[in-house]
Amino acid sequence: MKILSERSLMMDLGSFYIPDKSKSSPMGDDAHFISKHHQTIGLADGVAGWAKQGIDGGEYARQLMDNCVTTLYAEDKEIVYPQMVLEEAYVNTNVEGSSTACIITLTDEYLNVINVGDSGFMLFRNGNMIYKSSIQQHFFNCPCQLGKSSRCDDPSIAEELILGVRAGDVVVVGTDGLFDNVFEREMEMVIRVLREEGCLEPQLLAKLLAELALENSLIRSGDSPYTIAALMEGKFRSGGKPDDITVIVARIVPPMDIL
Template sequence: MRLCGPHTASPHPSPSTTRVSPIPHFDLRLATPYVPNGLPARSPPPFLSPPSSSFSDPLTTHSLSQDKRLSVKGELIRGLNNGDDAILVAENFLGVDDGVGAWATRPCGHAALLLHFWGLEIERRLSANATTVDPVEYLQSAYEETVRATSSPTEWQGTTTSATALLHWTLGADGVQKPLLYVTNLGDCKIMVIRPSEERILFRTAEQWHWFDCPMQLGTNSIDTPRKDAVMSQVALQEDDIVLAVSDGVMDNLWEHEVLKNILDSLHKWDNGRPETVDLAPPPDLSNDRMIFVARELLNAALTIAQDPFAESPYMEKAIDEGLAIEGGML
């Protein structure tokens, strides 16, 4: 998504659009490309033992030799469930939760529930003139509500990582409100801010791990909590900055310098009138064709590496560092 100023923001936002913390003349123009449900997003899938009372068991008892390709002998793999994944976007906030695939054999919905309750917390607690913003506490409340919703008699089991970004404001030295992004992260999803005018990554979250392929996560049997483990950052934004919220589906396949180059090349391609057809657009009141094109280009670049059994990838590099013979992209 791109931060927009007075000459780019929509003059007639939809009445259904939620404005939780509007900044005069600033909002986020959105794009939300997503891989269709049914394709695994965390690997090596599937885990061979179901979740147990031990936090570590379902996260480590997988086969490192299992085929990770999107197809086996020419047939597309659609039966590998990876747990639930969820994205949430609005004019002033966005989030991505990546459900951990170890729980795919059980009813689970932690990623979607956590983002749902997080959005409700923002709407309930944050007003346009609020001077105190506490995203970690919003996430903590959402986590506690998720635990209650998935406990007896429901008894859903699951865990999820979480990365969120909330656009609010701060007062500059001249007393004028300026856009400020509040970022929270727990696990291996990532929020990145790219400043095209300077052709650089302005900000990125740091991944949080217990061990290789076991990120920090919220939910069943996990010792992690937002209040104890989530990291909160503040990023001062300028108009036309790009805010990315991505899961490991992108960052396991593309290095950060490749993400930056892909974004800048896509912007250049669009601005010079050579974009390909863009499909799967989000609702018109939040969409921005330029951002949709940029996001789709990034998704396609990650997918190309993910399906290549001989590609070099960040995931492969991490695995080799752990002494594991894994090569190619990561689904």
């Protein structure tokens, strides 16, 4: 594994999680990990519908992410391949349930991404959103999801992506609890304000975006990204969408800015 000082760019990382208090499980259904050593991050959103069968929707997501970390440290290779990490973690996750998944690693000046479902990421440059990952879903509000039951998907359907980045870029990774409730322009505004104030720290940005998503999710009327997406499918909704909210922020920096 390359030592940190040998990397051309690095991810300065922070995260914030707000579980949906309306759910029976206090831990919520989301899970995530950050491995600064491997410059790799991941998150998963357990499918809440399993609760109708008495199954904790978050257990699959938590075990999947735990197995991703186990795989990273078991291999400990110089280059991390998110597809291989996800495949190995999937094989070793055998509890009932299902989840989305997004794993991102930084290799030199490129993000290597594997994504399943409606979790995902956005890339911001100079305060402007320049890339947004696509959503994988079978139909509206039914994302592709990893699991071992006959109704679930496997990693072969995952979208793989390699994306170039520059120093100063900001990557915002989240579950749908973020993206269903916060518009791109709102994220841009928060990032620009922090840049202007000289306090664009990943942990702070993750916290502010998660809290904004929570605030918007409780609004009972008006538009949200979720309501607009629903309208495009011929379904009328209004207001925000309460959900678990996970945000991971990666600020792309030269190694000396962290060491």
